[in-house]
Amino acid sequence: MDRYENERRIISGIVENHGRDAHRLLSMLREVQQKLRHVSPLAQRTIAESLGICITQVSAVVEFYSFLSTTPLGKFDIRISDSITDHMLGSRDVAARLCRRLGILPGETRHDGRVSLTFTSCTGLCEQGPAGLINGYAITRLTEERTDRIAGLINNDTPLDEWPGELFTVEQNIQLTDRLLGNPVQPGDALGRTLALGRETMFGEIETSQLRGRGGAGFNTAWKWRFCYDGPEAAVCPPGQPAAGIERYVVCNADEGEPGTFKDRVLLQSSADQVFEGMTVCAHLVGAKRGFLYLRGEYLYLYDRLEAVLAARRQRGLLGKAILGKEGFDFDIEIRLGAGAYICGEESALIESLEGNRGIPRNRPPYPVTHGYLGQPTVVNNVETFFAAAAIAVHGGEWFAAVGTEKSKGTKLLSICGDCARPGIYEYPFGVTVARILEDCGAADVLGVQIGGPSGTFLSDKEFDRKLAYEDLATGGSFIVFDRTRDVIEIARNFTHFFAHESCGFCTPCRVGTPLLKNLLDKIAAGHGATGDLAELSRLGRFVRSASHCGLGQTAANPILSTLERYPEIYQARLKTIDFEPGFDLDGALATARRLTGRDDANAHLSQS
Numbered sequence: 001m002d003r004y005e006n007e008r009r010i011i012s013g014i015v016e017n018h019g020r021d022a023h024r025l026l027s028m029l030r031e032v033q034q035k036l037r038h039v040s041p042l043a044q045r046t047i048a049e050s051l052g053i054c055i056t057q058v059s060a061v062v063e064f065y066s067f068l069s070t071t072p073l074g075k076f077d078i079r080i081s082d083s084i085t086d087h088m089l090g091s092r093d094v095a096a097r098l099c100r101r102l103g104i105l106p107g108e109t110r111h112d113g114r115v116s117l118t119f120t121s122c123t124g125l126c127e128q129g130p131a132g133l134i135n136g137y138a139i140t141r142l143t144e145e146r147t148d149r150i151a152g153l154i155n156n157d158t159p160l161d162e163w164p165g166e167l168f169t170v171e172q173n174i175q176l177t178d179r180l181l182g183n184p185v186q187p188g189d190a191l192g193r194t195l196a197l198g199r200e201t202m203f204g205e206i207e208t209s210q211l212r213g214r215g216g217a218g219f220n221t222a223w224k225w226r227f228c229y230d231g232p233e234a235a236v237c238p239p240g241q242p243a244a245g246i247e248r249y250v251v252c253n254a255d256e257g258e259p260g261t262f263k264d265r266v267l268l269q270s271s272a273d274q275v276f277e278g279m280t281v282c283a284h285l286v287g288a289k290r291g292f293l294y295l296r297g298e299y300l301y302l303y304d305r306l307e308a309v310l311a312a313r314r315q316r317g318l319l320g321k322a323i324l325g326k327e328g329f330d331f332d333i334e335i336r337l338g339a340g341a342y343i344c345g346e347e348s349a350l351i352e353s354l355e356g357n358r359g360i361p362r363n364r365p366p367y368p369v370t371h372g373y374l375g376q377p378t379v380v381n382n383v384e385t386f387f388a389a390a391a392i393a394v395h396g397g398e399w400f401a402a403v404g405t406e407k408s409k410g411t412k413l414l415s416i417c418g419d420c421a422r423p424g425i426y427e428y429p430f431g432v433t434v435a436r437i438l439e440d441c442g443a444a445d446v447l448g449v450q451i452g453g454p455s456g457t458f459l460s461d462k463e464f465d466r467k468l469a470y471e472d473l474a475t476g477g478s479f480i481v482f483d484r485t486r487d488v489i490e491i492a493r494n495f496t497h498f499f500a501h502e503s504c505g506f507c508t509p510c511r512v513g514t515p516l517l518k519n520l521l522d523k524i525a526a527g528h529g530a531t532g533d534l535a536e537l538s539r540l541g542r543f544v545r546s547a548s549h550c551g552l553g554q555t556a557a558n559p560i561l562s563t564l565e566r567y568p569e570i571y572q573a574r575l576k577t578i579d580f581e582p583g584f585d586l587d588g589a590l591a592t593a594r595r596l597t598g599r600d601d602a603n604a605h606l607s608q609s
Helices: 003-017 022-036 041-051 055-064 084-088 091-102 144-155 189-197 199-209 221-230 263-270 272-286 297-315 347-354 383-395 397-401 434-441 488-502 508-525 531-547 551-555 558-566 568-573 591-597
Strands: 076-081 115-120 132-134 137-139 174-176 249-254 290-295 332-337 378-382 411-418 424-429 446-451 457-460 478-483
Touching (some): 003 041, 022 332, 041 055, 076 091, 084 488, 091 144, 189 272, 199 272, 249 272, 249 347, 263 297, 263 411, 272 378, 290 297, 383 397, 411 434, 424 434, 446 488, 488 558, 488 568, 508 551, 531 558
Parallel strands (some): 076 115, 249 290, 249 378, 290 332
Antiparallel strands (some): 076 132, 411 424, 446 457
């Protein structure tokens, strides 16, 4: 059997194992990438023919996700995190050391095909960096000693399953607990109480709790679930009865791609049972039969243990047919892995990805709660929300709402990292001040704090009396600390490069605007900016914010705008004294043409002023 025939056989087997379901296209492509180290044109054609879809659809998906490659990657594929927190811990030095030991450059595959190395936006291991991935599996705390061990294992061609397990250790790192982390729900307890109270009473408990989505937007959870239960035909249905003839879905968004956020990773590692319990409670209330956990591709190391938790729940009658003996209460959960696309954390882009498409955010309305997965009513909440919902089902809505503020009830989990002595997961009642958090995590001589990841707000040291609450500082949970050794402009640059890289390219303001912001900020950071550049940076940032299609574009300029507002003197100090300096070297751009034509006379040069 020749190589091409063998490749076709492998690909056809993968397609068959996924039931020739085009909605599982991303899962198929991930398997092809894993087995063949790339998704070749032959693989794309074979998959398209097997599924009866256009090859351009397959190619578009391959090109969209950063974990898929059309050219072969190494037998050992290394991806070093390029997030700001990893930079602060020396990730660039780690990459350079690995490259020297392995004899390659970043972005290359070695000539013998054994190893490739590149950067990835973030691994969700922000408090255990410098971190990275090897063949998709997390590696943490990349010291010089560990880096050299990894290079030796690769150069000796040691199979990955024979590597020391300590290289793959990911700690839970829970530093402070409150009523959620301190009162874990036992498997079945939330479901038992839900069945005992009945649908309407439990809906009432969720409403009394005033639980809001923990991803950052903060939509009222009870309302979302009720809208899904009522369905798109609610207007023509009797009060209290769901629309007939439609199917409902429950989706847990575990694609926390915001740099500086890792709480959902910890919850899935330590409390997956409770997360799945919350999803199942939701399924009973809305009438869903099927659910998905959309797991961030960087969390591949969690996949097998999460599948084991699901299997155990099925054995105990907590998933599957007639849950807890209740006829008609049928619900199961499937795990789907992402493939390296930050935008898929946006709920409609996530649904597109689940359906086997590029993760392009949809036009809204209609919203997923009435027209979601396969056009059906779909609840999408993040890991922390379902985790909290299970606790509310057991302890009651008043128990949860007893802490917090008027508009922000309950507690919030924070992922704290950066310049602090005790990074990790902290649980606080809403209303806690930034100053209290900084004291608890051991931060000193603080320049500022990035709340909510790159898409959030940069707080100066004059704002530490502000509170975490929807009335003041709403956040998905990221809390990055920067001390006075850090450069504000370099922080903004890292975040701006992140957004330019992660733009899905759907809308022009984001697709074009984010690279323009990146280039302009690079110019200023390099000391070539003029006063007019600051004005342009502000104008362009406001335009991208107001005109972009989805939340990524609408928040992409936040790092620039928030730091420019708080630290204008730092930007001013970086400027040149001249009024203008071009940001593009016209004469330099003609160098290739001069070389090809053999010309170097005066007419082959351009001047600009």
